[in-house]
Amino acid sequence: MKIIRITLCVLLCAGMLVNINGADSDNVVIFEYENDNMTVIFDQTEFDDAELCKIIADYLVYGAGEYDITPTSISWCWLFGHDITTSTVTTITHKVRSTSPRCLREIHNVDTCSKCDYLDDEVVSSVYIVCHPND
Amino acid sequence: MIPDSNHLNEELIARWLVEIIHREISKPDDEADMELVEECEKTLLSLSISASLSDDELRERVKKIIGKKKDQNGLHDVERFRLIRRVAAIVVCVVVALFGSVMTAYAFVPSFQTFVREVLNIDSGSVVEIDGITYINNGEATIYSSLEELLEVEGLTGLNIMFPNNLPQEMMISRLETVYYENGVTIVIIFADKGVSMNIDNEMPIEIGDVIDSSKEVQINGILSYISEADGIYSSVSVHGTYTYYITADAEDKIITILESMNLED
Numbered sequence: 072m073k074i075i076r077i078t079l080c081v082l083l084c085a086g087m088l089v090n091i092n093g094a095d096s097d098n099v100v101i102f103e104y105e106n107d108n109m110t111v112i113f114d115q116t117e118f119d120d121a122e123l124c125k126i127i128a129d130y131l132v133y134g135a136g137e138y139d140i141t142p143t144s145i146s147w148c149w150l151f152g153h154d155i156t157t158s159t160v161t162t163i164t165h166k167v168r169s170t171s172p173r174c175l176r177e178i179h180n181v182d183t184c185s186k187c188d189y190l191d192d193e194v195v196s197s198v199y200i201v202c203h204p205n206d
Numbered sequence: 207m208i209p210d211s212n213h214l215n216e217e218l219i220a221r222w223l224v225e226i227i228h229r230e231i232s233k234p235d236d237e238a239d240m241e242l243v244e245e246c247e248k249t250l251l252s253l254s255i256s257a258s259l260s261d262d263e264l265r266e267r268v269k270k271i272i273g274k275k276k277d278q279n280g281l282h283d284v285e286r287f288r289l290i291r292r293v294a295a296i297v298v299c300v301v302v303a304l305f306g307s308v309m310t311a312y313a314f315v316p317s318f319q320t321f322v323r324e325v326l327n328i329d330s331g332s333v334v335e336i337d338g339i340t341y342i343n344n345g346e347a348t349i350y351s352s353l354e355e356l357l358e359v360e361g362l363t364g365l366n367i368m369f370p371n372n373l374p375q376e377m378m379i380s381r382l383e384t385v386y387y388e389n390g391v392t393i394v395i396i397f398a399d400k401g402v403s404m405n406i407d408n409e410m411p412i413e414i415g416d417v418i419d420s421s422k423e424v425q426i427n428g429i430l431s432y433i434s435e436a437d438g439i440y441s442s443v444s445v446h447g448t449y450t451y452y453i454t455a456d457a458e459d460k461i462i463t464i465l466e467s468m469n470l471e472d
Contacts, residue, residue, distance in 0.1 A: 099388050114386050116344045159342070159385055168436045171416035172443055172452065176405065178385060178394050195383070196394045196403040198452040199441040201411035205420060 102128040108165040117158040127181055130190055131162050153184035160192070166203050174202035216253055219268060223250045226271065245271055342383040353379060362393075366447050367406060368429070370395070370467040377402060377463065401456035404464065406449055417443045426465040433461060 100113040100121070111128040118124050148154070157180050164175045178196040183189065223246040230243045249267040338351040341360060350356035353371065357363050370379065381396040395404040411417075421432035421443070429451075431444040440458045442465065444451040451468075455461050 098386055101388070112385075112387060114344070116386075159383060161385055161387070170420035170434065170436075172434070172441050176452075178383065178405075195381070195396050196405065198403045198405045198454040199439075200405070200407075200452055201414060201417055201443060201450070205416045 100124050104128075104132050107132055110163040110165070112161040112163070114159065118160075123183065126188075127160060127183070127190065131160065131179060131181075131192065148184055148187045148189060153182075153189045154186050155182045155184055155189075157182050163200070163202060166206075168199065170205050171203075172199040172201045173205070174200050176200045176202075216264075219264070220250060220253050223247075223253075223271070242271065339379055340381045342381065356382065367393070367449055368446055368451065368468045370404070370464045371469055373397075373463065373467050377460065399460065402460050402464070403454050405452045407452070408449055410445055410448065410450055411443075414443070414445060424462075424465070426462065427468050429465060429468060431461075431465055433458065 098115045100115055100118065102111040102113075102125070103109075104111070109132050111131055113124045113127075118127075160179045160181045162177045162179065164177070166173055167175045176196075176198050177194050179192045180195050182191045182193075227243050227246045227250075230238045230240070230246075245267070249264070249271065252267070253264070338349050339353060339356050340347050340349050341356050342348075343360070348359075350359065353369060357369070373379065376399055378398045379395055380398050383394040383396070385392045385394055390408045392408070393406040395406070397404070417432045417434075421434040424431050424433055424442075429444050429446055431442045431451075433440060433442045435441075435458070438456065440455050440461055442451075442453045442461045444453075444465070453461050453464055455464075
């Protein structure tokens with residue numbers, strides 16, 4: 072059931088996107104969500120699992136409501152708590168404002184559990200940066 | 207079944223009495239209530255002799271036996287049944303909460319776990335801030351007692367980076383993180399005041415001309431900064447040396463306070 076749900080979500084997301092690039096430089100993985108004007112940037116020294124990066128990127132762009140991967144059954148984590156690893160992920164929402172600095176860069180502390188697919192994030196920094204010129 | 211003393215039915219009373227006698231005599235000698243047995247026997251005998259007991263007398267006997275049983279057990283049968291039913295209901299509720307309504311139960315768990323973690327003073331991540339500044343690099347957190355110590359240990363001195371210093375208590379720096387991008391590194395400064403954020407980029411934006419066109423220019427502490435506002439959120443962009451300083455805050459005063467506190471770390 073879960074697999075079907077995730078597959079449907081992925082297909083839905085894929086249909087909404089013009090292009091998602093898993094651009095991969097030396098230490099950085101970048102996902103571009105062109106329809107949503109968003110860029111998600113991962114530091115590869117913190118994330119070595121490309122599939123997890125994609126899940127987190129979708130989660131940060133579409134939110135938990137759109138891409139719900141909350142565990143739905145009783146598990147070890149449900150009873151005793153998660154084994155959390157906190158990592159830093161950056162999102163840039165482009166052209167939020169009409170004039171420069173107009174792109175919002177948010178630094179997220181993303182909590183993932185090594186034992187289950189728990190995922191949560193906290194925005195620790197939000198600044199408007201100079202990224203796109205004025206229209 | 208306990209007979210209703212207001213609506214007497216001799217047959218039911220007789221059965222009930224026999225049941226009590228049978229139950230009592232089945233018990234070990236030290237537990238059996240022989241007084242109760244005797245009372246039941248007397249009543250039973252009276253019932254077998256037609257018209258030997260008036261309705262009122264029979265009613266009194268039944269009440270007496272019920273009273274004895276109540277004293278003996280501590281709880282009336284009806285009350286005991288209610289208690290059992292209540293316990294059963296609680297058990298069912300617990301089982302339902304645990305297994306029957308997993309989704310509902312799960313919705314409460316994270317907040318409960320957060321509560322427990324807060325009570326036990328366990329942070330959800332690896333970072334526990336007590337005092338000083340936490341520096342996070344590639345997920346590894348280290349706590350330093352001061353900004354100076356942090357900059358020295360992390361090799362950030364001598365880079366001509368300007369940092370806010372001597373800020374008011376409510377705006378103190380609580381954490382620094384370094385985030386690596388394709389073209390460089392950003393130092394993320396996290397303040398105790400959640401309404402303020404600051405990033406220092408080690409590169410100059412190409413489109414700085416657009417900022418100059420659409421912002422208010424201020425010169426503070428020898429730094430030329432450009433402040434703009436949209437929807438109640440203030441932003442400043444300052445370029446100094448090869449670094450760009452971005453501050454976003456929910457009040458212009460906070461940006462000014464930070465800019466006034468900026469100085470070179472060495």
